[in-house]
Amino acid sequence: MDKNYKEMKLKEVFIRFKPYYKDYWFYFVLAIIGMLLTSGGTAASAYIIEPILNKIFIEKNVDLLYYMPLLVVLIYALKNLGAYMQVYYISYVGTDILRRLRELVLGNLLRLDMSFFHKYRSGELISRCTSDIGALQNIVSTIIPEILRESLTAIGLLSVVIYQSPKLAFFALVILPLAIYPLAIFAKKIKKIGRNTQEKNSDLTSRLSEIFSNIELIKASNASKNEMQKFSQTNSEVCKLSLKGIRIEALSSPLMESMGSIGFAVVIIVGGKEVIDGSLSIGSFFSFTTALFMAYTPIKRLSSLYTRLQNAVAASERTFYLTDLEPQIKGGDEKLTENIQNIHFKNVSLSYQKDKMVLKNVNFSFNKGEILALVGSSGGGKSSIINLLMYFFEKDSGEILINQKDINSFDIVSLRENISLVTQNIYIFNDTIAQNIAYAKEYNETRVIEVLKQANAYDFVQELGGIHTELKEHGKNLSGGQKQRIAIARALYKNPQILIFDEATSALDNESEKAIVKTIESLKKDRLILIIAHRLSTIENADKIAVLDKGKIVSIGNDTYLMKHCEIYQKLKQKAQKTDKVKENEN
Ligand SMILES: Nc1ncnc2c1ncn2[C@@H]1O[C@H](COP(=O)(O)OP(=O)(O)OP(=O)(O)O)[C@@H](O)[C@H]1O
Structure with missing residues (x-):
């Protein structure tokens, strides 16, 4: 595909999704409740360590020995109910947006001019309608909700960290900004790799689509090895690019963790000293370190989500490019209903x-x-x-x-x-003969039989098993001449004012052709015919x-x-x- 599509910023992508988010506000509310429950539950499970250690183990409070475990079960029940709610409702939104986006893209593609379809390979367009939109679904149903959830969880846990000891929190978190810079560089790289990967993926789909539609030629020319070589080359390029992306993505998490370990080392020294001094309780210290440990997970995940988000932005650019394209040929407003x-x-x-x-x-x-x-x-x-x-x-x-x-x-x-047009390319759908004839028009069985007879096709259709016989994709179970007769019958079924035949009888034997030409001549009284x-x-x-x-x-x-x-x-x-x-x- 050309590089005409506009590069988008993350913010622009979010803005494009805004109308969708509005339609699903109720599901979002449910999902956000789920997220709040999950994050709150996670923070509470870290916080509760302090009273458990201090009150039960150190102060030996027997009453709390029974209440606390109950509270633990309750916290985890709420946290997991939240996890279920957010996964289900957000996935619902993502899947439904994906369905709508696919229809939006195809709907717009079908409006576009023939020149557009001459310009792009069909495999490329298939790839846009499938893998790119799949990447977009990833944004809605995985990346954004995970970012929200992980941010809330991180905020909850960091609140516990700061609450338990602001001084220790400073030492533990001062390291964070240092990790952001390399992450920003990674994200930029990932976005570029994402763009190239999608392009290579569409090359791969195009290759496959070309192979399957030219399979007869490939076999007749003994070109399987050749095609395999070309495919392997594109396949390896896709693989190389994916690995490049994975390498960067895989680096971001360990980088965050290594930085975190430095922070943690400082915490042990400073915190250990305070506990020895008696200025910090053991419960607070453990609650602090648990929350800190737990907080590194969402922060680490946030960093890898950010890089994945860049990948999805690249897919959005291309999808929205297709939904924004306008046909050049628009026509006028007057309906052609006259004679x-x-x-x-x-x-x-x-x-x-x-x-x-x-x-x-x-x-x-x-x-x-x-x-x-x-x-x-x-x-x-x-x-x-x-x-x-x-x-x-x-x-x-x-x-x-x-x-x-x-x-x-x-x-x-x-x-x-x-207008009815019959061209050199015959289009047959994987449907019954009758439906292929009545294509996109109201079905009338008597008329189907009438036009099949006019197109000199009724006899062979009967031999095939009647008008309800299923035809294969591209009419693979028909001869060239049979296909042409089906196409002519389809054109006649429409009963148009203008009939156009572009090499429509080239595959017919002389006798069939003469019969059809006779039919065409008999139809000219009320029509304009171009051959x-x-x-x-x-x-x-x-x-x-x-x-x-x-x-x-x-x-x-x-x-x-x-x-x-x-x-x-x-x-x-x-x-x-x-x-x-x-x-x-x-x-
Ligand atoms: N979509 C297209 N884009 C660019 N050039 C085209 C396109 N379609 C046709 N042409 C060019 O326009 C010229 C006329 O083509 P056209 O198909 O109209 O000829 P024709 O008389 O119908 O040929 P034939 O008898 O072989 O079917 C040719 O030189 C062809 O290469």
Whole structure:
């Protein structure tokens, strides 16, 4: 993924989470009660050592001998009830925020333009929607609550420490600020490593996604070893980075403890002297040292949580980058509900990349009841015209008019509602044939059967086991021609005003293709139909044929006209006839 995302500070990340926190205030209250119980219980368990030692063991108070153990049990019961409450309620909040964030990210990604999806690898996007958001969940359900709990516990225990002996507390704690400086450096490093790790992780997912979607090629080319090598390299890089992070994280705790031991050594000397002098009771000294020991644990954990937090900030940057992206193509407000009579391209130019024009001043128009065919050599710009008509991309200049109104005045959803597109890539979902046909539309079984028949697909569907037969992902249990017929049936099911076929019949045998072309021709009365086909026999009867060459329309007319007046068309036709003959001989 590019590095366009804005680096965020911890504070900014917290601010971004604020709306979520508001929605879960009740759960937070319960979790905070739990935290207070845990921290209070921990501090009380350290404090209670003083009366136990002084009153029971030194003063030999028999009454307290029975009350104190009861109190100990009560303190631990409350402390553990608190522990349960905070873990459950905070995890609830974290998990639910994760669910909402995933939907927010995917929801926003689905709004984005096609150019975005052309720019990023699908594995990268999958990684954003899974591992990055997982890291964010870590912030909400682990890191923040732990920071809160450990801080409260540390405050509680330090209060006991200071209460029992402010002088000793000074010697024990003066060391703390000295440990903060190296920790701050560690945190910065961890944040950087976190960013790189997430990037490498998405490389890893992309690799996997590429391997599984190209598995046929990999096997046919005996490239497993090659792919394994490439994977191992990325895998090792991920591993190295993780270890680097772990090394720094693992250093922070021992560093804190070593510093603490110096403080503790001083405490033994100073405190020991006071106990020997009699200015400090043994109970207070033990209560002090217990609280001090106990306080080092939350302080140590706080330092490692802080470094982990930096890691999560890196993941937040990328997630919020995706939720903030805005589509460039927004369309207008007008719903396209009218009867479409005419489509007009007026001096339309397009470049996907700067200074690389793929369409140059393209002009053509066609009306309801007509079939327009686009022909021309590969890379001439035929599919690009469709990309513009679908409003997948924004033109550089010119006008695309529907009923004389610019396409960008129409609401995009309503525009696409009126168009069915069948492309060279056939999309089949892991669902029944019927659901694949009625895709995203209201289900009507009679209509499903009707369009399957129109697409010359009903017979093979019956052979497969009927319309409720499950299709595999990418239509792996179908032949190329069968897939195309399913896609055509899906396009017809929608019953749109504009039908677009981009090499939609290329995998069909001559007979099936002829049958489908006949169906398409019978549908043209109430529609505008646009066909791209390399096999020119498919479009011979089109009302208009536009010949494209290097992004320009060189001629428009019907077959008879072009055979007389367009040299490029004549050549294309000769070439097509030769290929058709070779194919016939092969059959
Ligand atoms: N998303 C894209 N980003 C950048 N360049 C693109 C993109 N899509 C197409 N192109 C370029 O635009 C030019 C026209 O491509 P287009 O797909 O429109 O041609 P075509 O006539 O449909 O080709 P074919 O008959 O081979 O399908 C080509 O040079 C291609 O490399």
